[in-house]
Amino acid sequence: DIIILDIMMPVMDRITALKEIRKSGDKSYILMLTAKSEIDDRVTGLDSGADDYLTKPFSLKELLTRLRSKERRQDDFTPNEVSIGDVILNVSEQELVSHNSIRLNGQETQLMDYFILNEGKELSTEELLSHVWKNDEDANSDVVWIYVSYLRQKLQSIQSTITIDGIKGGNYQLVK
Structure with missing residues (x-):
């Protein structure tokens, strides 16, 4: 499973949604697509449970490469x-x-x-x-x-x- 957080979220912000997803036990791969490009924003996103972070504007080629890279990974994000x-x-x-x-x-x-x-x-x-x-x-x-x-x-x-x-x-x- 892959979750891409790139939507306008009127009920809660992306970081809160991300934390809720992880808190629920969901181990899906999460890629954040956002206009927030400061280092602190990226660190917050990754520390909150995102597996990858890509800032807008981004190249579709780079997005697809990151997704292919994820497919090559052997682990399923679950501890043994x-x-x-x-x-x-x-x-x-x-x-x-x-x-x-x-x-x-x-x-x-x-x-x-x-x-x-x-x-x-x-x-x-x-x-x-x-x-x-x-x-x-x-x-x-x-x-x-x-x-x-x-x-x-x-x-x-x-x-x-x-x-x-x-x-x-x-x-x-x-x-x-």
Whole structure:
């Protein structure tokens, strides 16, 4: 995913929008296109979560080159290991570790990663669907409930103190 911030934003400024995007756990590549060309403006944009910054007027050729450069990158802007409380999730190995370890499938790994990145935050079923099952048109609230149930069982099997609160079709929250 690529997000290009280059619009007039009447509700909030670009920096606030950028911070909100990152705060939500979205790891999309963000390129800021702006007329603000001072060093302090660029530093603020990059420090607020932008991955690249291009000032107007810009060459379309340069923009396309930057996007091609991004495509060549191997990483997906997600740390390999994330943790909360007594749990460590190794994303690339799809392994959940506490007092012992267990393997997860791809969807479980993505869901657990999203929960950890949004520690303590209530996440709606719709939000989980849009972040974890974004390309699966057949996914619904039942699928989310099933995968949350799988993760609950796996957290229990590795003797973690971490739990996932929530009810089917409602909000879910990872709790230490």
